[in-house]
Amino acid sequence: MTTTVENPDTTTPTTEAGTEADVRTIGHGPYRLSPEQLEEFGRELDEIRQRVVADLGQADADYIRGIVKAQRAFEGAGRALFYLPPAWPLAVGALSVSKILDNMEIGHNVMHGQYDWMGDPGLNSRMYEWDTVCPSEQWKYSHNYIHHTYTNILGKDRDIGYGILRMDEDQAWKPYYLGNPVYAFLLMTFFQWGVLLHDLEVENIVAGKRSWKDTKHLHRGMIRKVRSQTLKDYLLFPALTGPLFPLTLAGNATANLIRNIWTFNIIFCGHFPAGVESFSIDETEEETQGGWYYRQLLGSANITGSKLFHVLTGNLSHQIEHHLFPDIPARRYPEIAPEVQALCEKYGLDYNTGSLRQQLGSVAAKIFRLALPPRESRQKLASVTPLRFLNRSAATTDRTADAGAGSVAV
Amino acid sequence: MSLTQSLLRSPVVAALTAPHGVDRYLELANPMWVVHDVKAQVVAITRETRAGEPVATLTLKPSRGWKGHESGQYVQVGVEVDGARRTRCFSVSSPESGPGDLITLTVRANPEGQVSKHLVREARVGDVINLSQAEGDFTLPNPLPSQVLLISGGSGITPVMSHLRTLLRRGYGGRITFVHYAQSPDHQIYAEELAELPPHVKVHLLHPDSGTDAFYSTEELARILPEHAEVDTWACGPAGLIEKVQETYDENPRLRVEYFKTSSLQPLEGVEGRTRFADADLESENTGVTLLEQAEALGLTPEYGCRMGICFSCVSRKSEGTVRNVRTGEESSQPDEDVRICVSAPVGDCVVDL
Numbered sequence: 001m002t003t004t005v006e007n008p009d010t011t012t013p014t015t016e017a018g019t020e021a022d023v024r025t026i027g028h029g030p031y032r033l034s035p036e037q038l039e040e041f042g043r044e045l046d047e048i049r050q051r052v053v054a055d056l057g058q059a060d061a062d063y064i065r066g067i068v069k070a071q072r073a074f075e076g077a078g079r080a081l082f083y084l085p086p087a088w089p090l091a092v093g094a095l096s097v098s099k100i101l102d103n104m105e106i107g108h109n110v111m112h113g114q115y116d117w118m119g120d121p122g123l124n125s126r127m128y129e130w131d132t133v134c135p136s137e138q139w140k141y142s143h144n145y146i147h148h149t150y151t152n153i154l155g156k157d158r159d160i161g162y163g164i165l166r167m168d169e170d171q172a173w174k175p176y177y178l179g180n181p182v183y184a185f186l187l188m189t190f191f192q193w194g195v196l197l198h199d200l201e202v203e204n205i206v207a208g209k210r211s212w213k214d215t216k217h218l219h220r221g222m223i224r225k226v227r228s229q230t231l232k233d234y235l236l237f238p239a240l241t242g243p244l245f246p247l248t249l250a251g252n253a254t255a256n257l258i259r260n261i262w263t264f265n266i267i268f269c270g271h272f273p274a275g276v277e278s279f280s281i282d283e284t285e286e287e288t289q290g291g292w293y294y295r296q297l298l299g300s301a302n303i304t305g306s307k308l309f310h311v312l313t314g315n316l317s318h319q320i321e322h323h324l325f326p327d328i329p330a331r332r333y334p335e336i337a338p339e340v341q342a343l344c345e346k347y348g349l350d351y352n353t354g355s356l357r358q359q360l361g362s363v364a365a366k367i368f369r370l371a372l373p374p375r376e377s378r379q380k381l382a383s384v385t386p387l388r389f390l391n392r393s394a395a396t397t398d399r400t401a402d403a404g405a406g407s408v409a410v
Numbered sequence: 411m412s413l414t415q416s417l418l419r420s421p422v423v424a425a426l427t428a429p430h431g432v433d434r435y436l437e438l439a440n441p442m443w444v445v446h447d448v449k450a451q452v453v454a455i456t457r458e459t460r461a462g463e464p465v466a467t468l469t470l471k472p473s474r475g476w477k478g479h480e481s482g483q484y485v486q487v488g489v490e491v492d493g494a495r496r497t498r499c500f501s502v503s504s505p506e507s508g509p510g511d512l513i514t515l516t517v518r519a520n521p522e523g524q525v526s527k528h529l530v531r532e533a534r535v536g537d538v539i540n541l542s543q544a545e546g547d548f549t550l551p552n553p554l555p556s557q558v559l560l561i562s563g564g565s566g567i568t569p570v571m572s573h574l575r576t577l578l579r580r581g582y583g584g585r586i587t588f589v590h591y592a593q594s595p596d597h598q599i600y601a602e603e604l605a606e607l608p609p610h611v612k613v614h615l616l617h618p619d620s621g622t623d624a625f626y627s628t629e630e631l632a633r634i635l636p637e638h639a640e641v642d643t644w645a646c647g648p649a650g651l652i653e654k655v656q657e658t659y660d661e662n663p664r665l666r667v668e669y670f671k672t673s674s675l676q677p678l679e680g681v682e683g684r685t686r687f688a689d690a691d692l693e694s695e696n697t698g699v700t701l702l703e704q705a706e707a708l709g710l711t712p713e714y715g716c717r718m719g720i721c722f723s724c725v726s727r728k729s730e731g732t733v734r735n736v737r738t739g740e741e742s743s744q745p746d747e748d749v750r751i752c753v754s755a756p757v758g759d760c761v762v763d764l
Contacts, residue, residue: 046737046738049738050738050740053738053740054740056493057492057493057494058492058493059493060493061490061492061493061494062493068434068438069438072434072435072438076435111722112722113722113725113750116722116725116748117494118493118494118495119488119494119495119496119497119747119748120495122430122434122437124748125722125725126722126725126748129429129430130429131429131430140721140722140723141715141723144715144716144720144721144722144723145715145716145721145723148716148720148721149715149716149718149720149721225429228425228428228429229428229429231425231428232425232426232428236422236425236426237426240426289718289737292718326720326721327719327720327722
């Protein structure tokens, strides 16, 4: 697998440090941090991280094993209940919960290496395979590497719209995007298949930027995984229930569908509600660690909810904490969230959080709004200033103090 | 193999339990039910010595996947300490085994070793530990030679004891010379068993602390067994002892040796030492940069992704030495651990499986 990403052509900035670039933002938001502040912000986050890492131990191991046990129990119960036709909805429910736990609190987090320190081959990022059609190896490339490194950088983070949708104002509008809500609905329904095809970069093949041959290394893994996933859900387990074959098949398909809808919605609430920032390639050149944290923070959004809700989202309801610290066991996110939020207050940064209903509504509104061409009045002031100028220019500090609402006095 | 076993290992069960595999389900019910992995239950623990760091023999009942071992082989033992599995190698001390047989490990609680300390001090009858299949080629040949010399020091006695026990159980009639170095009679492992061996086994227990000149030397060995150069010899013990034995034998193929897998590497301050990339058989002087950068400077192309420690694309096995996480400053010295080479810089000598 190649693991380098070609640097797309970067446009030459029109401003020079020390001139009109003094008034600048990172991203499009109203927030401004000086290089010193960014560094301090990064240092404070590093401290949180180190404290949690130093504290990892038996409780974290017990937790993830408990979740694995629960997932297997739901799976067993679901498969067994298909033998009792009146319990069909219960069977579907149990199997759905099993698949959601498998994909989110276990699969997603284990494959981030959150539990690699345990040295348990069953919970190791290099060996884990999950209950969905996308091979873990390919997902780790597009998700752990591409998405988590280049979060919300237009043109680099392929999770923005998954190559299908228009999810950001800066994606140029085309008539094709009139179908945005329809594509979103289809992506939600067939989400596991969308994730499977993600690595193929079909949109780039259509656009002629990538040839079918470039994807050859992916085919075998995809075929193998699709075969094993469909074999068990759509043939073997239904066959084992004999005359109930069609009911079991429908039940398994429904469980997969419920999982698809749930994961799609949780994931879209993580990066696309109103207020989430996107970034340009230019802005993020020569980004510092503090700048990277800043981008992760402003590029993510949380969802509030109960403890059970957080578990069922794989703690991706704490998307902000996850993006700041993708390798920390997810059960720690709720515990550090208040500290991250306090830091945001200190630095005058927005901590994007809301109820599931709010965030879903916001995402849906965006899907519909961006289906239409931008109105002049809606167009954002594109103040695109590379972070590297920010890092180099101490003069920024003076202006940030004057920048008004949302900024932090130095 | 029983019907249940065959069924559990069948492709149909593999397909039904995909992608996790049947062991990930069985182990939740009872870790000893696994059919592909190997686990072992502790069925007895006996104390072996009266002095020094405590030594215990653990009798283990391996799970159904155990394929048996040849005498002289070792297993990797994994135990959990604070939620993290630590794995170390130990020679099997019991005679050769087959599936279903009990095996024994004799372990000294090394003060620096989390696994050995755990096995000797914390393990209880009934505990289940992780095991690998047997590995290693410090084994007996087939057919057996007419005479055998076994040399060991300290807890290096375990694989040669496995040889001795195997030979006796097979009814081997040739002459066996057994030379062992222990600090004192109170440090002697298997003292009772060694006192009751049949006459064709000549046992020489040497205790340097007892005042006599009992350290290993070529002359000492020549006194014990003048024709040693013509005798098939197995030697196991600390590096110092083995080096001396090797000098005596000078490339003689009759000598087979096994070292303790103790790390001789000392963590050093600053950027001294050498980094060894074991698979590529390349070495470089530490320059203070990360393992990934050092590997690339040598022309290697390990897999990587973010180069900032978040995506885990570059995780590789570090088999020896200490690394420092360049982002957090954390140091870790566990042998055989997975590290992210993009953010790990070696501290002193270091060996990576790349």
